[in-house]
Amino acid sequence: MASSTATPLRPGIALAPISARRTRLRDVPEMRWAAAASVLFLLGLTAQFSGAPGWVATALYLACYGAGGWEPGLAGLRALRAKTLDVDLLMVVAAIGAAAIGQVLDGGLLIVIFAVSGALEAVATARTEDSVRGLLDYAPDTATLLTDGEERTVEAKALEVGAVILVRPGERIAADGTVLGGASEVDQATVTGESMPVDKLTGDEVFAGTLNGTGVLRIRVDRRAADSVVARIASLVEEASRTKAKTQLFIEKIEQRYSVGMVVATLAVFTIPLTFGATLRDSLLRAMTFMIVASPCAVVLATMPPLLAAIANAGRHGVLVKSAVVMEQLGTTTRVAFDKTGTLTRGVPELAEIRSLDREYTDDAVLRLSAAAEHASEHPLAAAILRAARRRGLEVPPAEDFAAQPGRGVSALVDGQLIRVGSPTTLLPTADENTTAIIETLRTRGMTAVIVLADGTPIAVLGIADQVRPDAAAAVTALTASTGAAPVLLTGDDRTTAIHLAARVGITEVHANLLPEAKVSAIRELETGGARVTMVGDGINDAPALATAHVGIAMGGAGSDLALQTADAVVVRDDLTTIPAVIALSRRARRVVLANLAIAGAFIAVLVTWDLVGHLPLPLGVAGHEGSTIIVGLNGLRLLRSAAWRRAQQAHEVARVSP
Secondary structure (H helix, E strand, O other): OOOOOOOOOOOOOOOOOOOOOOOOHHHOHHHHHHHHHHHHHHHHHHHHHOOOOHHHHHHHHHHHHHHHHHHHHHHHHHHHHOOOOOHHHHHHHHHHHHHHOOOHHHHHHHHHHHHHHHHHHHHHHHHHHHHHHHHHHOOOOEEEEEEOOEEEEEEHHHOOOOOEEEEOOOOEOOOOEEEEEOOEEEEOHHHHOOOOOEEEOOOOEEOOOOEEOOOOEEEEEOOOHHHOHHHHHHHHHHHHOOOOOHHHHHHHHHHHHHHHHHHHHHHHHHHHHHHOOOOHHHHHHHHHHHHHHHOOHHHHOOOHHHHHHHHHHHHHOOEEEOOHHHHHHHOOOOEEEEOHHHHHEEEEEEEEEEEEOOOOOOHHHHHHHHHHHHOOOOOHHHHHHHHHHHHOOOOOOOEEEEEEEOOOEEEEEEOOEEEEEEOHHHHOOOOOHHHHHHHHHHHHOOOEEEEEEEOOEEEEEEEEEEEEOOOHHHHHHHHHHHHOOOOEEEOOOOHHHHHHHHHHHOOOEEEOOOOHHHHHHHHHHHHHOOOOEEEEEOOHHHHHHHHHOOEEEEEOOOOOHHHHHHOOEEEOOOOOOHHHHHHHHHHHHHHHHHHHHHHHHHHHHHHHHHHHHOOOOHHHHHHHHHHHHHHHHHHHHHHHOHHHHHHHHHHHHHHHHOO
């Protein structure tokens, strides 16, 4: 059992990539010392019962004490110097005490089981530490830089934002960026957890460390190596294990008092029978046994392994939880608040409808003329029109005399016609009833209406809207079922658009036209009413609300740096259905913690009662104490398995479909 005064799992827990390398047992120092102690104990046992001279067995047992006990003993002395009573030291003292009264074999057994227990914990910790190193190893050291058509190999960490790199088939992508040319399928499992490769075309985002498939890609670097998603995830997860959950803090708070009380009780168990005529050997043996079985090793190990294992598992499936505190708090969520743009929607406007006003112009003709007029514009709505034209495979003709007027729109000569595209209010202030009705209908449905004129005559109204994420409705339904309350929408957008979006995804409570401070006030109002709010957002304007909420979750794909840093958790691949899943995983981790505490408490109660009321053999006490520690540790580490995430997904799926 590792030191009870330190976090049971060492700093360095990280999300584990699908194929992260695994630490070999022989590479863990604790495992080597435990193996040495075990071998020496078995040799001593063999010597004792094979008729060898007594000093041979004694020497082997003492060597076993040294191999298995020097490290925890040294750690315990250091803790004692810092005025902290360490359970490790108590275990070593108990073993030495057993040897002092002639129970050398029993003391050796305690040392061996104690060392093996600590070694198993160290192995589990090392395996999770491999995750960070493995994740960082996926990013290549070099990249092929394109400069004026020439290729040269450079260090990936030297790539600047705006540089263009070439990625050939089978190579790993060296930086986060945007595809400028080419088409390929990219395996993103190391970053997003997606099981299947994702098709990448011009304009798509790619991540450092992901594996290119069969095509050649030209990629513009959007983030420096130190700011890539891979580096950011690794850095943030490194910080996760440095925090302690409230349950763990409570346990550590009472642990010192408990340990002092245990020492006092041990002295009483030794002196009282001795006072009433018991032999020194029997009194000391009973006291040593009591010290062992009353030690709170299993209680200390009950909390952090399940929570840190859940953090690693969630990270492997695309959700970065920054601390054990957050993982514990997620399970207590009773209400979820969503931002709209970039959270429930993709944050990118798309052409949704073309409403013709002139029969001479087909939809394709309208789109062709509009795209030509907007070709030189940098406005997001212009980009939506151009993307729609490309998707339809339309040939966009050249435009002349392009002019843009902020707030009004653009104009250009296309095929001899003056095409104007822009705001209906400014371009067509006196529209007829039919056109006005179409514009109002589009606006009521949450779209931005754009009028298209040819030589001054309105020919069509375009409806442009931010697209709802396909998984938004399912996530809202699942969260409503699992928390017992429907999510709430907090947005700075206008109320008409917000209500339309909310109706599409199943949200009934809408707060619109909110400035950042108003979002904070809305969350405080919900929490004042007794709710524990988890806020989900992506933008800079969401950062105050993310910081105020019980738990803040940022959308990692489009999230601003401020939102990502402020949030307590990050959805790396922008999959909203992972939010109810990670809440379900948190609740399972909390149940495991409670089960561990019950197991540990039951073992201690039974063993202590047995020792005080009857006669508990020292070997059996050792086996029971260390056995409970191992059971609790392994029970918590079950949450590392992928099956734990699948069960969390199944839990929210069941909740979603339940009446």
